[in-house]
Amino acid sequence: MSDQPSAEPEPAARWQPLQKNQRRxxxxxxxxxxxxxxxxxxxxxxxxxxxxxxxxxxxxxQLEEEQVEEALDQLRxxxxxxxxxxxxxxxxxxxxxxxxxxxxxxxxxxxxxxxxRGAQTLGELRGRAARMEPIRDIGELRPIIDSLRxxxxxxxxxxxxxxxxVTHSLYQEQELAKLxxxxxxxxxDESIPVATSPLPRxxxxxxxxxxxxxxxxxxxxxRNEVGELRSELQDLNRQLGV
Numbered sequence: 001m002s003d004q005p006s007a008e009p010e011p012a013a014r015w016q017p018l019q020k021n022q023r024r025x026x027x028x029x030x031x032x033x034x035x036x037x038x039x040x041x042x043x044x045x046x047x048x049x050x051x052x053x054x055x056x057x058x059x060x061x062q063l064e065e066e067q068v069e070e071a072l073d074q075l076r077x078x079x080x081x082x083x084x085x086x087x088x089x090x091x092x093x094x095x096x097x098x099x100x101x102x103x104x105x106x107x108x109x110x111x112x113x114x115x116x117r118g119a120q121t122l123g124e125l126r127g128r129a130a131r132m133e134p135i136r137d138i139g140e141l142r143p144i145i146d147s148l149r150x151x152x153x154x155x156x157x158x159x160x161x162x163x164x165x166v167t168h169s170l171y172q173e174q175e176l177a178k179l180x181x182x183x184x185x186x187x188x189d190e191s192i193p194v195a196t197s198p199l200p201r202x203x204x205x206x207x208x209x210x211x212x213x214x215x216x217x218x219x220x221x222x223r224n225e226v227g228e229l230r231s232e233l234q235d236l237n238r239q240l241g242v
Contacts, residue, residue, distance in 0.1 A: 003030075003033035003034050003037060003040065003105075004098075004105075005098035005099075005103075005104060005105060005108075013099075013100065013101055013102030013103075013151065014078075014079055014099070014100050015080075015100055015101050015102075015153070015170065016078065016170075017169075017170055017171060017172050017173065017176075018075075018078075018080075018170045018171075018172075019071070019074070019172065020061075020175075021061075021063060021067055021068070021070070021071040022071045022074055022075055022080075023115045023170060024051045024057075024061055024063070024071075024115070024116070025047060025051055025063075025068060025071040025072060025075065025081075026075055026080055026081060026095055026097065026115065027112050027115030027116040028042070028047055028050035028051050028116070029041075029042060029047070029081065029093065029094065029095040029097075030095050030097060030108060030109075030111070030112035030115070030132075031050070031056075031112050031116060031132065032046070032050055033094070033095065034109060034112070034131075034132035034133065035131060035132060040094070041084050041092035041093055041094040042092060042093055042094075043090050043091070043092055043093075044065065044068060044069065044072075044090075044091070044093070047068050047072070047093065048063060048064075048065060048068050051063045051068060056113075056116060056117065056128065057116055057117065058116075058117045058118055059118075072093060078100075079096060079100060080095065080096055080097060080100045081093055081094070081095055081096060082094050082095075082096055097111070101151075101153060102151060103148070103151070103153070105133055106129075106133045106134075106135065106144055107144055107147060107148055107153075108133075109129045109131075109132035109133040109135075110125060110129045110135075110141075110144055110145070110148065110154075111148065111153060111154075111168060112129075112132065113125055113128045113129045113132075114154070114166070114167055114168040115168060115170065118167060118179075119157055119165050119166070119167040119179065119183070120165065120166065120167070121163055121164065121165050121166075122138055122141055122142070122145070122162075122163075122164050122166065123138060123163075125141065125166065126138055126140075126141045129141075145166060152169055153168060153169050153170075154166050154167070154168055154169060155167060155168075155169055155176075155180075157179065157180065157183035158183055165183060167179065
């Protein structure tokens with residue numbers, strides 16, 4: 001079954017906060033639908049393995065079969081996941097997040113990475129989401145982030161600009177409050193768009209003493225992206241027996 005948004009007029013989004021096991025399970029369904037469509041929809045075993053895999057997951061989890069089944073039951077009740085009756089062998093599961101969140105293909109890729117890894121810088125998020133849908137650079141990511149913020153699905157944890165940290169809004173209230181406190185973002189103006197045009201470089205250096213820190217943040221983002229690519233290459237080599 002293909003990973004495509006509904007061809008019908010987009011209904012009102014039905015999303016609501018999710019528990020951590022629910023977020024992991026539904027994030028895995030989206031990721032696997034986009035990266036390994038030949039194995040999608042997923043069996044229960046596929047979901048367990050995907051939820052507990054070591055790469056591209058934070059925090060690391062070790063969910064048992066009963067926990068994944070419980071999360072699936074809850075997600076079906078919320079209208080976020082559907083059970084596909086098996087062909088006499090095994091049942092499979094698919095996500096309904098295009099309609100449930102009210103998003104397009106690229107927006108869903110961004111949301112999936114946030115569900116799987118939590119808070120990230122824009123540089124980290126761009127590199128990871130590009131595994132699922134083409135996002136060439138930060139400039140292409142920023143309007144996607146702004147669109148998701150307008151839908152209430154993403155919040156800023158640090159001020160806009162290089163090194164900006166974002167996360168999804170599907171946390172439980174207490175989790176989100178704790179995360180905001182960790183980043184000290186209570187004074188951030190949520191109305192400021194991420195895609196605001198930057199000042200010319202000479203003027204920015206003259207007026208903003210944080211220009212050097214911006215460059216350091218950008219270097220850190222690039223290092224994180226390189227580390228992530230190395231990890232994925234090592235995983236692929238192990239799978240191929242290289």
